Amino acid sequence: MLYINCPHCGMRSQNEFSYGGDASVKRPELNKEVSDQEWDNFVYNRKSLRGKHLELWQHISGCRQWIKVERDTATHEIFRTFKADEEVA
Amino acid sequence: MNQAFRIENSGLINRDKKLSFKFNGKTYFGYEGDTLASALLANGVHLVGRSFKYHRPRGFFGAGVDEPYAVVQLYRNGETEPNIKATEQELFEGLEAKSVNCWPSVNFDIGAINNFLRIFLPAGFYYKTFMWPKSFWYRIYEPFIRKAAGLGVASIKHDKERYEHKYEYCDLLIAGSGPSGLASAYAAAKNGAKVILAEDKPRFGGSLLTSDVNIGNQSGKDWAEGIIAELKTMPNVVVKNRSQIFGYYDHNMLVMSEKVSDHLPTTRKYHPNKRLWYIRAKEVLISSGSIERPIVFGNNDTPGVMLSSAAKEYLKVYGVLVGRKPLVFTNNDSGYETAIEFKKHGVDPVVLDSRKNPESEIIDEAKNLGINIKNSYVVVAAQGYKKVKSADIASISEDKKQLGKIENIECDCICVSGFWTPTIHLASQSGNKTKFKEEIDAFVPGQSKQNEITLGAANGVFTLEETLKTSFEAGSELSKKITENDNEIAIPNVVEKKSSQHDKFWCVPLPKGKNYKRFLDFQNDVAVSDIEIALREGYRSIEHVKRYTTLGMATDQGKTSNLNGLQLVSEIENKVVPAVGHTTFRPPYTPVSIGAIVGREVGKHSKPTRKSPMHSWHEKNNAVFVDAGVWLRPRYYKRGNENLFEGSKREAKNVRTNVGVCDVTTLGKIDIKGPDAAELLNRVYTNAWLKLPVGKARYGVMLREDGIVMDDGTTTRISENHYHMTTTTAQAANVLSHLEYYLQLVWPELNVNVVSTTEQWAGAAIAGPKSRDLLQKLFPNSDVSNEGLPFMGYMEGDLSGVKARIFRISFSGELAYEVNVESDYGNFMWEKIMEVGEEFNIQPYGTEALSTLRIEMGHVAGSELDGRTIPFDNALEGLVSKKKDFIGKRSLQRSAFIAEDRQRIVGVVPLDKQTSIPEGSHLVKDDKAPLPNPKLGHISASCWSVEYDNPFSLAILKDGKNMIGQKLFAMSPLKNKVIPVEIVSSHYVDPKGERVRS
Numbered sequence A: 001m002l003y004i005n006c007p008h009c010g011m012r013s014q015n016e017f018s019y020g021g022d023a024s025v026k027r028p029e030l031n032k033e034v035s036d037q038e039w040d041n042f043v044y045n046r047k048s049l050r051g052k053h054l055e056l057w058q059h060i061s062g063c064r065q066w067i068k069v070e071r072d073t074a075t076h077e078i079f080r081t082f083k084a085d086e087e088v089a
Numbered sequence B: 001m002n003q004a005f006r007i008e009n010s011g012l013i014n015r016d017k018k019l020s021f022k023f024n025g026k027t028y029f030g031y032e033g034d035t036l037a038s039a040l041l042a043n044g045v046h047l048v049g050r051s052f053k054y055h056r057p058r059g060f061f062g063a064g065v066d067e068p069y070a071v072v073q074l075y076r077n078g079e080t081e082p083n084i085k086a087t088e089q090e091l092f093e094g095l096e097a098k099s100v101n102c103w104p105s106v107n108f109d110i111g112a113i114n115n116f117l118r119i120f121l122p123a124g125f126y127y128k129t130f131m132w133p134k135s136f137w138y139r140i141y142e143p144f145i146r147k148a149a150g151l152g153v154a155s156i157k158h159d160k161e162r163y164e165h166k167y168e169y170c171d172l173l174i175a176g177s178g179p180s181g182l183a184s185a186y187a188a189a190k191n192g193a194k195v196i197l198a199e200d201k202p203r204f205g206g207s208l209l210t211s212d213v214n215i216g217n218q219s220g221k222d223w224a225e226g227i228i229a230e231l232k233t234m235p236n237v238v239v240k241n242r243s244q245i246f247g248y249y250d251h252n253m254l255v256m257s258e259k260v261s262d263h264l265p266t267t268r269k270y271h272p273n274k275r276l277w278y279i280r281a282k283e284v285l286i287s288s289g290s291i292e293r294p295i296v297f298g299n300n301d302t303p304g305v306m307l308s309s310a311a312k313e314y315l316k317v318y319g320v321l322v323g324r325k326p327l328v329f330t331n332n333d334s335g336y337e338t339a340i341e342f343k344k345h346g347v348d349p350v351v352l353d354s355r356k357n358p359e360s361e362i363i364d365e366a367k368n369l370g371i372n373i374k375n376s377y378v379v380v381a382a383q384g385y386k387k388v389k390s391a392d393i394a395s396i397s398e399d400k401k402q403l404g405k406i407e408n409i410e411c412d413c414i415c416v417s418g419f420w421t422p423t424i425h426l427a428s429q430s431g432n433k434t435k436f437k438e439e440i441d442a443f444v445p446g447q448s449k450q451n452e453i454t455l456g457a458a459n460g461v462f463t464l465e466e467t468l469k470t471s472f473e474a475g476s477e478l479s480k481k482i483t484e485n486d487n488e489i490a491i492p493n494v495v496e497k498k499s500s501q502h503d504k505f506w507c508v509p510l511p512k513g514k515n516y517k518r519f520l521d522f523q524n525d526v527a528v529s530d531i532e533i534a535l536r537e538g539y540r541s542i543e544h545v546k547r548y549t550t551l552g553m554a555t556d557q558g559k560t561s562n563l564n565g566l567q568l569v570s571e572i573e574n575k576v577v578p579a580v581g582h583t584t585f586r587p588p589y590t591p592v593s594i595g596a597i598v599g600r601e602v603g604k605h606s607k608p609t610r611k612s613p614m615h616s617w618h619e620k621n622n623a624v625f626v627d628a629g630v631w632l633r634p635r636y637y638k639r640g641n642e643n644l645f646e647g648s649k650r651e652a653k654n655v656r657t658n659v660g661v662c663d664v665t666t667l668g669k670i671d672i673k674g675p676d677a678a679e680l681l682n683r684v685y686t687n688a689w690l691k692l693p694v695g696k697a698r699y700g701v702m703l704r705e706d707g708i709v710m711d712d713g714t715t716t717r718i719s720e721n722h723y724h725m726t727t728t729t730a731q732a733a734n735v736l737s738h739l740e741y742y743l744q745l746v747w748p749e750l751n752v753n754v755v756s757t758t759e760q761w762a763g764a765a766i767a768g769p770k771s772r773d774l775l776q777k778l779f780p781n782s783d784v785s786n787e788g789l790p791f792m793g794y795m796e797g798d799l800s801g802v803k804a805r806i807f808r809i810s811f812s813g814e815l816a817y818e819v820n821v822e823s824d825y826g827n828f829m830w831e832k833i834m835e836v837g838e839e840f841n842i843q844p845y846g847t848e849a850l851s852t853l854r855i856e857m858g859h860v861a862g863s864e865l866d867g868r869t870i871p872f873d874n875a876l877e878g879l880v881s882k883k884k885d886f887i888g889k890r891s892l893q894r895s896a897f898i899a900e901d902r903q904r905i906v907g908v909v910p911l912d913k914q915t916s917i918p919e920g921s922h923l924v925k926d927d928k929a930p931l932p933n934p935k936l937g938h939i940s941a942s943c944w945s946v947e948y949d950n951p952f953s954l955a956i957l958k959d960g961k962n963m964i965g966q967k968l969f970a971m972s973p974l975k976n977k978v979i980p981v982e983i984v985s986s987h988y989v990d991p992k993g994e995r996v997r998s
């Protein structure tokens, strides 16, 4: 079970969180013309990386904040975590 | 027999407490502190079971967790548990155990015929033999295998024992209380670290309990006792015996099973049977020791053949002689230690040493005691069927290829030592890259992936002096990092005998003309010949060899077999062992009770049960409940002998003619506040929300980004910047997360807050032509007329002093209202409604009637909004705004979603107006078409229309728009039904929606 550092609450076990997928995906702006390809990329196409991956988790049984987690998908190592509005450098 | 093999002046058992127990129906006696194995051995019982595949007689091979085959079926306090290692089960008064794997009895076992037919049962025999004909599988093969194989019988009774889970955090978790565990725990504890020390056995001390060493000025055993006593007094230390750490998971999470009650005749009141610990440790110290390795020789599975370390442990811990004429077969000095113990207790052993001229302090001591030692000698084969009677022995050439003349020597046990294998299971589970250590012919932990370190024998360090030194240092260093304390500890002097190099020899060649079975894996009956076959048949990867032969599988996880198997593969393949590599060690290290894994989450506790504030009223009024997600909801209120069909029909009918009340507390409720609340709603719902006036409700549909309908419900504008959203019961949690996702991540600029208020409000839906009259009586000071409270209107009311929210919304298609009060007043509200409603013939209605009412109205619910449908499919396209953007809108342009013959909701009526259509039935054009019959759609929901008094269903049908009036067939292969049907509008009752507005 992963041990995730919620930037709001501190170290918490994985069973307090729910997974939210790739955090690098940006939703196209509202009312903007979007090509089929662009929209497919947003809705469906994911890289499914092996290695370092920036992903979303929600601290669902805690502060309910969505957070960003930088995790290695192969080793499960977690490098850094960020608040929703924090810039990932 | 009365403990004829128990000796005086030895052992740590409590001879003041005699215990009686039964094995295979016969009564024996042992002492407190015995294991079932030691007590049986004290009584001279060596035959304990039959082997897995060949049903050969099985005895005791080890003395603890290393035991591969002495498993029994245990009976305790009216319960039975399979797969119990006799070497681990502590004796208690009244214990009962039986052999497994034998039928009809351990002494006469029909399956043992496999032993003589074993030419048919080589490696891969399951794969080869039982492949065909297919029809034989269920009738013949499976029942045969089930009866003949297996390691016991699981109980089918409800387990009345209680199991607990516990979560714990510590600085250092130490697995094993041998010398390295004790030293590191002590050093870390002295630095103030929070330490958990776990020992799987009842006694702490590990190898110190049996080895002849001194630490400081005391025996190893006394030193261990002193350390444990001191650790127990320290507030920052938890020491746990009978506790096996069996799994090492991600991020230093380890799981430990504590046997709280297994050593007692019954579980004490308020105590669990077992406690599962989830431990998150900053650092893990693995001091799990090592397991003695067998040497492979003919018939090496005969009862009476056992590890020399086990023989020593039975002698020193339990005061039991495993034989009176022991033969010790060794390739290193450990065998001598066992021989010396025998000699000291008046028994004359013979030692066969595969080495030519070994010299060491230990060997000198054996020689001085006058022990008969034969060098360059090996056991070729054990003789005796149910017990060792003698051994064929021979001298062996220096290259270990040629055997001398075979001699037979009488003996009643063979104690074998093929050197030591570090127990690296936990390290390997942690992701540690293990490495092969040539000097000890075994793998040891290498590069760590997590915060773990392996110490002592588990790390291939076999001298006490080095073990203590490195362990004190490691405990001290690791704790210092955490606590920043640095208390120096003097490392005590160690007196131990030096030993000499072991012989790199592990398997005795077969003598000419002999075909003895030489077992590698005792639990799974894997012999040398099986591995040879697997390799001959082309299996190369060790993982494949493992699966084909079952080597190192199952509960044993290769504890005694692993390295010998690898040696064999490497020899045949002409590779070095590290190139062959070892298979992955998987948790659990030892079997764990399913009960312990499940913990308290059984039966009603397997998930939370949520009840509405009116629940006790429903109970008192004969509600029959149904699980709705985690909620319990009344399905119908039973009157007399009514069944579900009759009851729900009565309730639904009463709604259509008079008035009914339904508990809708379970609906998800979300409170939405903030200046941008309307904007948020406008983006998440498909329809327009910016112009909803205060005091008005609106029905809304929300989509996922892929265009699929996520949920529906009404949202009401309570005040300027305050909305009350309702969701379906099932989607309440998901919708909240969905809103939070967009507010926190996508549109953080929106100034809105959302919070779940599902549990804050109790809800009652009042529906039926008389509902307004009832409502007026409930709220005499409010104007609830059609003008005062029009359809989709909202107002606050005073319910006999309780503030209430009144919504004019309808799910039933009738004139209807929903009243909410704060949860604590829910029951008050309900009783008030029932009391005032009496004159209007009010009846409560449950979910079944609720479904009937919505189905015949053509209102969609979860069975249509099933994660596969878009608004059009549900005839909700009128709610999809063309002007504004919203979540999922772009996806609605997908070609499949705008196809001409897109699926759509329809009504379905059986032609005979009699036969109810099973939900899930497929709609087809031709009921006689060959399979697979093209499916046009499926029945999503069925009811008995109370309006028309005939069955009515909803269906999602391909090209549904143009299918009205068509005749099709509803087929349910599950129910074996074919029903001719007509397709009609989904709005079966009141298609213009006049009633809700009346």
Ligand SMILES: [Zn+2]
Pocket: A006, A007, A008, A009, A010, A059, A062, A063, A064, A065
């Ligand atoms: Zn948090």
